[in-house]
Amino acid sequence: MANSLDSSNFSASTTDIWKASVEKELKDKSCNDFLIWNSLDGFEIEAWQNMPPTIQCQLPPLNSPWLLMSLISEQDAQTANKSALMELMTGSQSIWFTKSFQGAAEAVITNGIDQSVAPVFIAGNTICDPYHTLLKTGQISKKDFAHKMVLFDGNRLRERGCNIVQEIALLISQAIEWSSINGFDSEIYFKVANGSGYLSEISKIRALRWLWASILKRENSRVINPKIIATNLNIGYSKSDEHTNILRATTAAMSAISGGSQYIMIQPWDQEWKERNEFSSRISRNIQNLLKDESHMAANLNPADGSYFIENLTTAIAEKAWTIIQDIEVKGGFTNYAISGGLKNDIVQSRNQLTEAFASGSKVLLNINKYKSEDQAAEVNPNKYSYQLLPNYLHLPTEINQ
Numbered sequence: 001m002a003n004s005l006d007s008s009n010f011s012a013s014t015t016d017i018w019k020a021s022v023e024k025e026l027k028d029k030s031c032n033d034f035l036i037w038n039s040l041d042g043f044e045i046e047a048w049q050n051m052p053p054t055i056q057c058q059l060p061p062l063n064s065p066w067l068l069m070s071l072i073s074e075q076d077a078q079t080a081n082k083s084a085l086m087e088l089m090t091g092s093q094s095i096w097f098t099k100s101f102q103g104a105a106e107a108v109i110t111n112g113i114d115q116s117v118a119p120v121f122i123a124g125n126t127i128c129d130p131y132h133t134l135l136k137t138g139q140i141s142k143k144d145f146a147h148k149m150v151l152f153d154g155n156r157l158r159e160r161g162c163n164i165v166q167e168i169a170l171l172i173s174q175a176i177e178w179s180s181i182n183g184f185d186s187e188i189y190f191k192v193a194n195g196s197g198y199l200s201e202i203s204k205i206r207a208l209r210w211l212w213a214s215i216l217k218r219e220n221s222r223v224i225n226p227k228i229i230a231t232n233l234n235i236g237y238s239k240s241d242e243h244t245n246i247l248r249a250t251t252a253a254m255s256a257i258s259g260g261s262q263y264i265m266i267q268p269w270d271q272e273w274k275e276r277n278e279f280s281s282r283i284s285r286n287i288q289n290l291l292k293d294e295s296h297m298a299a300n301l302n303p304a305d306g307s308y309f310i311e312n313l314t315t316a317i318a319e320k321a322w323t324i325i326q327d328i329e330v331k332g333g334f335t336n337y338a339i340s341g342g343l344k345n346d347i348v349q350s351r352n353q354l355t356e357a358f359a360s361g362s363k364v365l366l367n368i369n370k371y372k373s374e375d376q377a378a379e380v381n382p383n384k385y386s387y388q389l390l391p392n393y394l395h396l397p398t399e400i401n402q
Contacts, residue, residue: 161351
């Protein structure tokens with residue numbers, strides 16, 4: 001027996017030889033039946049890879065680990081400030097206020113917060129969603145569109161059934177249209193929603209970073225990583241087996257980290273059927289605290305780089321998204337596409353494919369269509385905002401069990 005692990009001790013092999021041996025073990029069934037991943041997101045990829053893609057993504061380097069972001073929804077300024085300070089003292093590193101506090105109220109909510117260390121975002125005040133009014137009412141808000149710091153919201157789209165390729169394509173289409181008017185050097189944030197598809201969610205964020213960096217380069221702007229706020233997608237969260245949702249939130253956080261998000265906001269798994277409470281808020285916050293302080297995921301800023309599968313999947317998602325972006329541009333840009341009904345129709349189509357896949361069992365949602373518990377509690381369909389130019393909120397446990 002050789003004492004060396006030199007590769008010359010092993011006989012050479014090829015992909016064809018490897019596939020032939022696999023099919024022999026499968027008793028002459030095609031290995032493609034087991035190794036080709038036909039995703040509902042619109043791409044097809046072999047589940048194993050031994051080469052990088054022909055076109056590899058070029059990602060701007062990340063300079064620092066992600067920041068743990070907490071959402072503060074209290075409507076009273078003093079109560080909101082108290083909650084924000086508590087979050088910061090227990091691991092949070094940035095704050096998002098959902099209410100548009102103005103004037104003296106803004107001073108109250110930020111009292112005691114060093115914003116040079118812990119960034120603060122106030123929705124509708126310091127940061128604005130320029131397409132919220134358009135999607136909700138069908139009318140463009142010139143005030144929102146002229147805001148200097150903006151957020152393009154992918155969570156709203158995923159909550160209504162769009163897939164990951166559509167998500168980044170629609171985000172970038174919004175950003176292109178807005179930046180063409182306000183400038184590509186503006187302060188732009190992208191909000192993405194991460195579900196349980198761990199590898200595809202990692203690759204989605206990397207594809208978003210690559211595409212936006214490429215657009216900035218094309219526009220002769222300073223090429224930087226897009227500022228990405230990742231949150232956990234809750235359309236599959238079940239009341240009847242609520243603690244499984246903690247696992248779903250954990251995979252969402254891990255994929256957001258590995259993909260290269262700058263901020264991560266993990267929402268409590270039970271917020272749709274319970275009043276906000278300290279227990280679920282603490283557990284949701286500690287998902288990130290554990291990944292940062294115990295798992296040391298903050299020690300490596302680019303953990304997904306170099307994986308042949310991730311690199312190929314990133315390229316596949318980016319190529320599919322770019323095709324959609326170009327199609328939207330041909331149709332006159334995002335606003336025209338949305339007002340024409342094309343946006344709603346396309347999301348409905350992907351939504352129907354998703355629900356049909358869960359209903360047939362080809363996709364799994366634990367405790368809903370597989371491994372059901374004996375004591376099934378009644379599901380709660382969250383009461384979400386309706387949008388004129390988007391489908392209604394999709395709650396998979398309710399939809400599947402109808």
